[in-house]
Amino acid sequence: MAEKPRLRVPSEAKTGDIIQIKTLISHVMETGFRKDDAGKPIPREIINSFVCTFNGHEVFRADLEPAISANPYFEFTVKMAESGTFAFAWVDDNGTVTTAEQGITVS
Amino acid sequence: MSSLTRRSALMLGAGMTLTLVAADDGMATPAEADAEIAKFTGGKATESGKISIDLPEIAENGNTVPLAIKVDSPMTAGDYVSEIRVIGDANPNPGIVRFHLTPMSGRAEAATRIRLGGTGTVTVMAKTSTGKLYADRKVVKVTVGGCGG
Numbered sequence: 001m002a003e004k005p006r007l008r009v010p011s012e013a014k015t016g017d018i019i020q021i022k023t024l025i026s027h028v029m030e031t032g033f034r035k036d037d038a039g040k041p042i043p044r045e046i047i048n049s050f051v052c053t054f055n056g057h058e059v060f061r062a063d064l065e066p067a068i069s070a071n072p073y074f075e076f077t078v079k080m081a082e083s084g085t086f087a088f089a090w091v092d093d094n095g096t097v098t099t100a101e102q103g104i105t106v107s
Numbered sequence: 108m109s110s111l112t113r114r115s116a117l118m119l120g121a122g123m124t125l126t127l128v129a130a131d132d133g134m135a136t137p138a139e140a141d142a143e144i145a146k147f148t149g150g151k152a153t154e155s156g157k158i159s160i161d162l163p164e165i166a167e168n169g170n171t172v173p174l175a176i177k178v179d180s181p182m183t184a185g186d187y188v189s190e191i192r193v194i195g196d197a198n199p200n201p202g203i204v205r206f207h208l209t210p211m212s213g214r215a216e217a218a219t220r221i222r223l224g225g226t227g228t229v230t231v232m233a234k235t236s237t238g239k240l241y242a243d244r245k246v247v248k249v250t251v252g253g254c255g256g
Binding site for chain 1 (some may be wrong): 150170171172175182195197199200202203204205206207208210211212213214216217218219220221222223253
């Protein structure tokens with residue numbers, strides 16, 4: 001997971017607005033069901049968890065299985081009540097965590 | 108040769124049905140998909156019509172099928188969708204994804220892209236904080252499956 005994840009988060013909103021967040025991370029999401037040319041199974045290696053928090057509170061979480069397409073993409077909504085920071089974390093089968101953050105001003 | 112293949116060959120020789128070979132072709136059995144659904148519902152009855160499932164009728168590429176889910180819910184602190192579970196019966200493992208939402212979500216919506224191994228039924232279920240259970244399903248025709256190598 002070397003590349004930076006891509007985020008689409010509005011930079012501002014009004015109190016009470018429901019905003020839409022889009023996230024994309026590069027990852028092959030190897031299912032574990034494929035075999036290489038020699039017929040040997042290619043081991044599973046996927047991102048298995050994605051979490052979004054706002055000012056430290058969990059807003060949205062996804063438990064991914066191998067049936068999520070490569071380069072996992074998620075869209076979800078958040079109702080805004082205050083300014084602050086969104087924090088995103090992706091965890092893979094090896095326990096490697098990739099994080100990203102984005103602030104938003106709410107007036 | 109994998110032991111599964113040998114076992115399947117022996118079973119075929121003994122006159123067993125083809126469904127036992129299904130494990131070799133990479134698809135879950137209907138029973139496995141039902142078991143995964145029952146894990147979420149606890150066997151309880153579900154209400155249909157509350158979940159809108161946006162999936163193509165025909166997916167040209169089973170490797171990346173766009174899925175958008177909307178659940179009818181006020182999403183207030185006292186009544187919100189806490190979990191959404193997606194199951195596919197044409198994949199090696201029926202489980203596809205589980206979403207956890209909170210009252211801060213504002214709307215009970217989620218979208219992603221999924222892999223489908225072949226033509227089959229995608230079941231989307233939801234649980235609310237008040238104990239309600241919703242389920243709806245959609246059939247997707249897949250022209251090129253997305254689980255093989």
